[in-house]
Amino acid sequence: MNRGTVIAIVVGVTIATGFVIWMVRNFNSHNYFWYETYRPSSDQPYGLSYTVDLLEHFQDEKPEWIRKDLITALEQTQAPNYLFIGEKPLYTDEMADALIAYISKGNHAMIAANEFPVTLMGKLFNDGTEAGNVLPPFNEADWYQDTNTGTAILNSYHDKYFDLYFRYPGLPKDRFRFSYRVRDQKESHSWRYFQTDTGGLQVAAHDDRHYPSMLDLTIGNGHLYLFCNPVLLTNIYAVDSNKIPFFNIMFSHLEQGGTLLDEYSKIPPSQQAGDPEFNSPLRFILSQPSLRSAWYMLLAGAFLFVLFRGRREQQVIPLAEPNVNRSLEFAMTVGRMHYLRGDHLHLVQQQMRLWRSFVKDKYQLVAGEDQELFISKLSMKSQVPESAIRDILDTYKSFKDRLSLKEKEMTDFYTKTRTFYKSCQ
Numbered sequence: 001m002n003r004g005t006v007i008a009i010v011v012g013v014t015i016a017t018g019f020v021i022w023m024v025r026n027f028n029s030h031n032y033f034w035y036e037t038y039r040p041s042s043d044q045p046y047g048l049s050y051t052v053d054l055l056e057h058f059q060d061e062k063p064e065w066i067r068k069d070l071i072t073a074l075e076q077t078q079a080p081n082y083l084f085i086g087e088k089p090l091y092t093d094e095m096a097d098a099l100i101a102y103i104s105k106g107n108h109a110m111i112a113a114n115e116f117p118v119t120l121m122g123k124l125f126n127d128g129t130e131a132g133n134v135l136p137p138f139n140e141a142d143w144y145q146d147t148n149t150g151t152a153i154l155n156s157y158h159d160k161y162f163d164l165y166f167r168y169p170g171l172p173k174d175r176f177r178f179s180y181r182v183r184d185q186k187e188s189h190s191w192r193y194f195q196t197d198t199g200g201l202q203v204a205a206h207d208d209r210h211y212p213s214m215l216d217l218t219i220g221n222g223h224l225y226l227f228c229n230p231v232l233l234t235n236i237y238a239v240d241s242n243k244i245p246f247f248n249i250m251f252s253h254l255e256q257g258g259t260l261l262d263e264y265s266k267i268p269p270s271q272q273a274g275d276p277e278f279n280s281p282l283r284f285i286l287s288q289p290s291l292r293s294a295w296y297m298l299l300a301g302a303f304l305f306v307l308f309r310g311r312r313e314q315q316v317i318p319l320a321e322p323n324v325n326r327s328l329e330f331a332m333t334v335g336r337m338h339y340l341r342g343d344h345l346h347l348v349q350q351q352m353r354l355w356r357s358f359v360k361d362k363y364q365l366v367a368g369e370d371q372e373l374f375i376s377k378l379s380m381k382s383q384v385p386e387s388a389i390r391d392i393l394d395t396y397k398s399f400k401d402r403l404s405l406k407e408k409e410m411t412d413f414y415t416k417t418r419t420f421y422k423s424c425q
Contacts (some may be wrong), residue, residue: 033286034182036231038086040065040261045236047182049083050113051247054238054289055083055259058251063261070095070264074102081108085230088115089265096120104220108254115154120306124217124224154192154228155211162191162229163208165250175208176246178232192228204253216253221418225253293422344410352396355417362424367393382424392416 036046043049056062066073071094082102089111103109164176180189193211194357204225205214217224237243285291338347359365363381367374371393377385395413399405
């Protein structure tokens with residue numbers, strides 16, 4: 001066993017040990033998930049189990065769950081209240097019509113959501129149709145339609161704290177302060193609101209910026225309450241004794257006699273067949289402490305397998321010798337062969353071709369019939385005297401009808417071209 005293998009094993013064991021210790025400390029029965037689930041059976045900070053207990057205590061009877069079909073439940077129930085708490089209710093047109101008809105009979109409904117479906121908002125506020133004459137026109141700046149999800153998204157701002165005031169006559173004007181927590185830290189949260197211009201609608205509650213947070217809408221003989229910060233109704237605030245007056249005021253909007261708790265509308269219409277509590281296997285696994293621990297141990301084992309056994313195992317590949325640049329040796333060999341042949345005229349011709357190619361590439365000039373014009377332009381661009389350029393051309397012209405050259409004539413010509421290369425700009 002070589003040194004590299006030993007180091008890899010030590011590092012792997014250290015990582016595995018640290019992961020197990022971290023998992024034992026963080027994934028036991030006292031661990032909390034700090035994200036908004038709005039699940040009525042969840043005792044996590046942003047679940048609803050304690051909120052449901054408060055509602056049951058307030059009304060002295062257990063709520064009636066809607067898990068199968070909202071329309072049938074609204075038509076058959078004797079309960080005078082409807083309550084939705086979640087991210088957004090996914091109403092179809094038929095479900096929105098059934099809810100409006102239920103409220104119009106004299107019942108009460110409260111929808112606490114971050115987003116409201118256009119299928120409902122379009123029917124509540126005057127959109128030019130018979131179904132849209134329930135309420136006066138609403139300020140379009142209050143919400144805009146998300147064409148992908150079909151929801152009406154409210155305006156919002158970020159802050160660590162949220163202050164709420166109720167505006168009903170006779171109620172105390174005390175401030176209810178809330179803060180959004182993740183573990184032991186208070187973090188900034190997106191607090192939603194309706195615009196101040198609510199078209200004459202009844203504002204039930206507002207924040208410290210005087211933005212409406214809750215609207216009281218009269219529909220027929222009943223009332224619909226729209227509350228745009230549902231996170232305030234979750235467990236983390238329901239277990240706070242200082243927030244009990246807030247929950248009492250919120251639930252006082254509902255009549256005695258039972259409440260319909262809507263879980264069915266939290267599911268997309270394409271999945272509205274079954275219990276929403278278990279529509280995700282992974283969500284169920286993570287909700288159980290023992291299964292959650294097993295799941296993370298499985299992930300840790302897979303990670304360690306990929307880290308150690310997943311490495312490519314093969315014999316050591318020998319290092320290849322680096323390539324050697326022999327271009328200079330080749331050039332010297334070719335030059336030596338030309339020199340030994342004694343063909344000085346051929347070497348001068350090669351030098352002239354290289355010189356013309358150099359001038360063409362660098363200065364975009366080609367020698368033509370008008371030699372004087374060529375010399376003038378080349379001298380201007382290269383900053384080489386015209387006499388030196390003319391000397392090169394005249395010398396080469398004198399060799400044109402020669403059959404051979406002496407070595408000294410060849411070296412003199414080479415010296416002239418070499419001088420041009422060194423002095424040109």
